[in-house]
Amino acid sequence: MKAIQLILDEIQDVMMNVNEHSLEKLAVFLANGKRIFVVGEGRSGLMAKSFAMRLMHLGATTFVVGETTTPSIEAEDMLVAVSGSGKTKSVVWTAEKANSLGCEVVAITTAPNSELALHASFVVNVPASTKYRTSDDVESIQPLGSLFDQSVHIILDAVCYLYSKITQADEDETFRRHSNLE
Numbered sequence: 001m002k003a004i005q006l007i008l009d010e011i012q013d014v015m016m017n018v019n020e021h022s023l024e025k026l027a028v029f030l031a032n033g034k035r036i037f038v039v040g041e042g043r044s045g046l047m048a049k050s051f052a053m054r055l056m057h058l059g060a061t062t063f064v065v066g067e068t069t070t071p072s073i074e075a076e077d078m079l080v081a082v083s084g085s086g087k088t089k090s091v092v093w094t095a096e097k098a099n100s101l102g103c104e105v106v107a108i109t110t111a112p113n114s115e116l117a118l119h120a121s122f123v124v125n126v127p128a129s130t131k132y133r134t135s136d137d138v139e140s141i142q143p144l145g146s147l148f149d150q151s152v153h154i155i156l157d158a159v160c161y162l163y164s165k166i167t168q169a170d171e172d173e174t175f176r177r178h179s180n181l182e
Contacts, residue, residue: 007150010138010147011147011150011151011154013138014126014127014128014138014147014151015151015154015155017127018124018125018126018127018151018155019124019125022122022123022124022125023124023155023158023159023162024162025122026106026122026124026159026162027159027162027163027165027166028166029078029104029106029122030055030060030078030159030163031163031166031167033076033077033078033104034061034074034076034077034078035061035062035063035073035074035076035077035078036052036055036060036061036062036063036077036078036080037062037063037064037065037070037073037077037078037079037080037098037103038051038052038062038063038064038065038079038080038081038082039064039065039066039079039080039081039082039090039091039094039095040081040082040083040088040091041083041088041090041091043145043146043149044082044083044084044088044091044145044148044149044152045082046149047082047149047152047153047156048064048080048081048082049064050153050156051080051156051159051160052064054156054157054160055160055163056177057177057178058160058163058164058167058169058177059167059169059173059177060163060167065079065094073098073101073103074101074103075101075102075103076103077098077103077104078103078104078105078106079094079095079098079103079104079105079106080106080108081094081095081105081106081107081108081116081120082108082109082152083107083108083109083114083116084109084110084111084126084128084130084132084145084148084149085109085110085111085114085130085132086107086109086110086111086112086114086115086116086117087111087114087115087116088116091116092115092116092119095107095116095119095120096119098119099119099120099121104121104122105119105120105121105122106120106121106122106123106124107119107120107122107123107124108123108124108126108152108155108156109123109124109125109126110125110126110127110128110129110130110148112125124155126148126151126152126155128145128147128148128151129145129147129148130144130145130148
């Protein structure tokens with residue numbers, strides 16, 4: 001079997017086990033929120049950044065934690081924290097801090113009982129393998145946490161789709177928000 005098909009099969013297996021109701025709930029959470037902050041490290045952080053960018057295109061006010069222009073988070077805001085293991089120290093600390101300030105925290109993780117999940121108002125469980133390859137992880141032919149990252153990207157794009165339906169995002173407005181400096 002070809003490599004691409006093997007990888008697609010793994011992603012499909014994960015997607016078949018994602019609770020779609022949790023994605024709908026997240027889209028509603030986001031649509032009702034004031035500002036959306038995202039955090040993650042490494043490739044998980046890149047998935048979080050791509051999510052923030054697409055939400056911005058759809059009209060949401062979004063920020064990436066750690067960027068120089070990111071303002072302070074406030075009680076009415078929401079934090080979306082991405083960590084496969086749910087134990088990445090900087091992500092857990094950020095979720096803990098946001099939670100202590102009265103923010104809604106959403107954890108995107110393979111570990112619904114992790115330290116990150118303990119600080120979350122809501123958890124989206126991604127049943128994929130991480131770089132730690134625990135006994136709870138599904139098996140993967142791919143290195144490290146590739147399956148988690150690929151799955152998160154698709155899941156968060158699905159959330160953006162649902163969000164766009166809730167907010168009735170206009171395609172022309174969405175395109176106007178896209179970068180024009182490229």
